[in-house]
Amino acid sequence: xxxxxxxxxxxxxxxxxxxxxxxxxxxxxxxxxxxxxxxxxxxxxxxxxxxxxxxxxxxxxxxxxxxxxxxxxxxxxxxxxxxxxxxxxxxxxxxxxxxxxxxxxxxxxxxxxxxxxxxxxxxxxxxxxxxxxxxxxxxxxxxxxxxxxxxxxxxxxxxxxxxxxxxxxxxxxxxxxxxxxxxxxxxxxxxxxxxxxxxxxxxxxxxxxxxxxxxxxxxxxxxxxxxxxxxxxxxxxxxxxxxxxxxxxxxxxxxxxxxxxxxxxxxxxxxxxxxxxxxxxxxxxxxxxxxxxxxxxxxxxxxxxxxxxxxxxxxxxxxxxxxxxxxxxxxxxxxxxxxxxxxxxxxxxxxxxxxxxxxxxxxxxxxxxxxxxxxxxxxxxxxxxxxxxxxxxxxxxxxxxxxxxxxxxxxxxxxxxxxxxxxxxxxxxxxxxxxxxxxxxxxxxxxxxxxxxxxxxxxxxxxxxxxxxxxxxxxxxxxxxxxxxxxxxxxxxxxxxxxxxxxxx
Amino acid sequence: xxxxxxxxxxxxxxxxxxxxxxxxxxxxxxxxxxxxxxxxxxxxxxxxxxxxxxxxxxxxxxxxxxxxxxxxxxxxxxxxxxxxxxxxxxxxxxxxxxxxxxxxxxxxxxxxxxxxxxxxxxxxxxxxxxxxxxxxxxxxxxxxxxxxxxxxxxxxxxxxxxxxxxxxxxxxxxxxxxxxxxxxxxxxxxxxxxxxxxxxxxxxxxxxxxxxxxxxxxxxxxxxxxxxxxxxxxxxxxxxxxxxxxxxxxxxxxxxxxxxxxxxxxxxxxxxxxxxxxxxxxxxxxxxxxxxxxxxxxxxxxxxxxxxxxxxxxxxxx
Numbered sequence: 001x002x003x004x005x006x007x008x009x010x011x012x013x014x015x016x017x018x019x020x021x022x023x024x025x026x027x028x029x030x031x032x033x034x035x036x037x038x039x040x041x042x043x044x045x046x047x048x049x050x051x052x053x054x055x056x057x058x059x060x061x062x063x064x065x066x067x068x069x070x071x072x073x074x075x076x077x078x079x080x081x082x083x084x085x086x087x088x089x090x091x092x093x094x095x096x097x098x099x100x101x102x103x104x105x106x107x108x109x110x111x112x113x114x115x116x117x118x119x120x121x122x123x124x125x126x127x128x129x130x131x132x133x134x135x136x137x138x139x140x141x142x143x144x145x146x147x148x149x150x151x152x153x154x155x156x157x158x159x160x161x162x163x164x165x166x167x168x169x170x171x172x173x174x175x176x177x178x179x180x181x182x183x184x185x186x187x188x189x190x191x192x193x194x195x196x197x198x199x200x201x202x203x204x205x206x207x208x209x210x211x212x213x214x215x216x217x218x219x220x221x222x223x224x225x226x227x228x229x230x231x232x233x234x235x236x237x238x239x240x241x242x243x244x245x246x247x248x249x250x251x252x253x254x255x256x257x258x259x260x261x262x263x264x265x266x267x268x269x270x271x272x273x274x275x276x277x278x279x280x281x282x283x284x285x286x287x288x289x290x291x292x293x294x295x296x297x298x299x300x301x302x303x304x305x306x307x308x309x310x311x312x313x314x315x316x317x318x319x320x321x322x323x324x325x326x327x328x329x330x331x332x333x334x335x336x337x338x339x340x341x342x343x344x345x346x347x348x349x350x351x352x353x354x355x356x357x358x359x360x361x362x363x364x365x366x367x368x369x370x371x372x373x374x375x376x377x378x379x380x381x382x383x384x385x386x387x388x389x390x391x392x393x394x395x396x397x398x399x400x401x402x403x404x405x406x407x408x409x410x411x412x413x414x415x416x417x418x419x420x421x422x423x424x425x426x427x428x429x430x431x432x433x434x435x436x437x438x439x440x441x442x443x444x445x446x447x448x449x450x451x452x453x454x455x456x457x458x459x460x461x462x463x464x465x466x467x468x469x470x471x472x473x474x475x476x477x478x479x480x481x482x483x484x485x486x487x488x489x490x491x492x493x494x495x496x497x498x499x500x501x502x503x504x505x
Numbered sequence: 506x507x508x509x510x511x512x513x514x515x516x517x518x519x520x521x522x523x524x525x526x527x528x529x530x531x532x533x534x535x536x537x538x539x540x541x542x543x544x545x546x547x548x549x550x551x552x553x554x555x556x557x558x559x560x561x562x563x564x565x566x567x568x569x570x571x572x573x574x575x576x577x578x579x580x581x582x583x584x585x586x587x588x589x590x591x592x593x594x595x596x597x598x599x600x601x602x603x604x605x606x607x608x609x610x611x612x613x614x615x616x617x618x619x620x621x622x623x624x625x626x627x628x629x630x631x632x633x634x635x636x637x638x639x640x641x642x643x644x645x646x647x648x649x650x651x652x653x654x655x656x657x658x659x660x661x662x663x664x665x666x667x668x669x670x671x672x673x674x675x676x677x678x679x680x681x682x683x684x685x686x687x688x689x690x691x692x693x694x695x696x697x698x699x700x701x702x703x704x705x706x707x708x709x710x711x712x713x714x715x716x717x718x719x720x721x722x723x724x725x726x727x728x729x730x731x732x733x734x735x736x737x738x739x740x741x742x743x744x745x746x747x748x749x750x751x752x753x754x755x756x757x758x759x760x761x762x763x764x765x766x767x768x769x770x771x772x773x774x775x776x777x778x779x780x781x782x783x784x785x786x787x788x789x790x791x792x793x794x795x796x797x798x799x800x801x802x803x804x805x806x807x808x809x810x811x812x813x814x815x816x817x818x819x820x821x822x823x
Contacts, residue, residue: 146630147630148630148631148634148713149630150712150713154710154712155710155711155712155722156710156711157710169637170796170797257792259711259714260792260793261702261703261706261709261714261792261793262791262792262793263537263541263708263789264540264541264789264790266541267541267542267543268542271542331790331791331792333703333791333792333793333794334792336792336794336795336798337792337793337794337795485795485796485797486634486713487713487714487795487796488795489713490711490713490714
């Protein structure tokens with residue numbers, strides 16, 4: 001227990017699985033922050049309850065996880081963000097939702113709360129309304145600087161978000177994001193929901209990662225209840241997760257090229273993405289494979305068309321994709337746009353614990369499938385591509401390499417899908433003692449998704465927190481654009497392709 | 506008699522460019538879509554869009570000045586007159602004696618000046634960005650096209666397009682290095698002037714990368730229809746200009762009969778189709794360049810045109 005040795009605590013919460021959760025006092029909280037600041041631990045998540053805040057930590061060296069809890073007896077907790085910036089937006093969210101006050105915080109502006117809810121602190125004990133004040137953007141002053149406000153309504157059909165550029169002509173001096181426009185109140189809807197309803201909500205947190213969220217939620221419930229899904233269900237979950245990854249990576253590679261006005265690649269990868277979605281529809285009855293994964297296993301089996309559809313998909317990708325890679329690599333005008341554009345520094349990636357292609361393109365070698373090696377990935381062989389350059393081009397190449405790995409993974413899964421077998425482990429109707437808590441970390445196509453939940457004795461969700469990978473990627477986009485020109489922002493943004501919906505909750 | 510025929514020829518030409526311009530844009534879009542394995546919008550879609558916009562109400566920003574409302578008409582008038590000065594199917598143009606190549610460039614330059622003003626009029630950030638980029642492109646494209654005009658005019662001995670076309674169609678012209686350079690320079694300028702890839706993307710939805718579209722974001726209704734039609738006319742103008750100077754064969758001479766005019770018209774349509782196809786093919790095979798690469802790209806055009814002019818000075822046969 002390397003990680004917890006340095007954090008003074010009384011003992012671990014017995015009903016929290018599979019990783020320990022400890023309750024700490026001021027001293028322990030401070031020690032946990034020190035672990036983050038000194039880089040021994042990475043912040044995986046930071047969320048609140050009506051009278052407590054939790055931090056999920058990952059020890060970089062041993063891939064060991066733990067949750068640290070601070071009980072806010074007086075409605076406040078010592079600010080983490082003032083020492084460790086990656087926690088900032090999560091900390092502001094905790095205040096918006098629960099009214100818990102981070103003491104000593106530098107930035108106390110609201111984050112998700114745009115004064116449009118009709119009340120303040122919807123999940124907290126405190127009542128009262130906050131004055132609707134205009135949002136203060138960070139100042140950037142100097143001769144020749146001017147502001148360009150973009151969004152939340154954009155010229156294209158994309159999710160809403162506001163970007164405030166301070167620029168000197170074409171050169172960007174500062175970018176500040178303001179998100180929260182797609183806030184749906186998922187955490188509040190989760191409270192008191194049945195497992196069935198909660199699983200559906202989880203799938204809808206970010207539509208392009210429906211499988212990953214469903215998978216993570218199911219794993220967290222199974223961990224809390226101490227059960228395991230049957231082997232066939234586990235394999236099919238991984239199959240769906242890889243098909244989802246393929247579809248999204250194809251979409252992204254094309255969309256990045258399209259933002260450099262190279263529509264040819266977009267058209268070609270669009271065909272591949274559509275084939276993935278159709279294969280998913282043939283196999284699981286839904287193009288985005290929503291609501292197929294349920295706690296305990298799968299809602300339904302793969303149809304009889306599934307295996308031939310998947311094999312045909314793999315054959316098509318093997319035939320077409322190498323030519324597209326060649327097209328990408330040999331189009332000088334396209335390379336001129338992507339190489340050295342939007343560089344993310346490796347130290348930021350490490351500090352923020354950015355997952356997915358954003359982290360791996362800047363040298364952070366982390367993939368939850370390998371680090372946690374949740375079932376069935378421990379039994380499958382695959383590589384995790386890592387690059388150092390950190391530019392748009394590197395993020396494209398990580399996606400290209402991951403497509404190749406996913407194709408190999410699907411092949412392995414199809415080969416090991418032998419006997420029909422059971423699909424669902426029965427859930428206990430109720431649990432004897434009080435609440436039980438579970439947690440899961442899953443590699444979605446964007447990066448790691450964390451789900452933490454507590455179930456009451458009737459298996460209703462008491463509290464569930466879903467943390468999208470984008471929480472730790474959005475802030476890096478602000479750093480990536482610095483020193484670039486305004487016209488290159490769409491390209492950088494698309495290469496990140498962060499989720500608005502997933503981070504706005 | 507001659508005057509009557511010239512009036513008829515000029516009138517026909519003015520109507521023709523107006524009617525053909527949306528078709529050329531529709532054709533280029535269609536070819537691009539087919540190259541991307543898409544079905545694409547119908548060829549006549551640009552006409553329908555214009556009709557739709559004409560029928561719609563104009564939505565004006567509260568702080569739009571009178572200039573903002575007048576500019577679409579100025580742009581349209583300037584571009585239309587310029588487009589009708591380029592010989593299409595026949596050389597007998599009434600106006601050509603008062604307006605030559607330099608006048609065409611001046612007309613287009615004025616239209617662009619007004620457009621850049623309109624982009625800044627309402628005071629939105631995007632309009633300002635668009636205007637500043639447009640003017641950056643213009644400061645490089647205009648010298649390049651003027652040098653090209655000088656090169657061509659020195660070879661042909663005239664700046665009047667009918668004379669140039671007649672000379673280029675005759676056997677006197679021969680194979681010249683300077684003409685090849687002028688052709689490349691004119692093509693580069695044409696891409697930049699018409700907001701095509703790799704300088705600008707006419708189909709983009711990314712407001713931060715727009716040049717032309719950013720300036721006209723605030724326009725709607727008949728104003729937008731006129732601006733769109735001006736852009737379509739400008740594309741037709743440049744394609745006609747390249748056709749007229751570098752592939753002038755088949756263009757009816759000033760004193761030609763009806764049959765020759767018909768042949769000229771058919772050949773003209775063929776030239777438009779070929780050049781439009783080449784444009785679509787080029788746009789499909791290349792990505793848009795970084796904003797700060799555009800000066801290098803247009804600088805190449807300027808240098809080529811300059812070299813072409815110099816070569817003509819050095820040796821009469823080059």
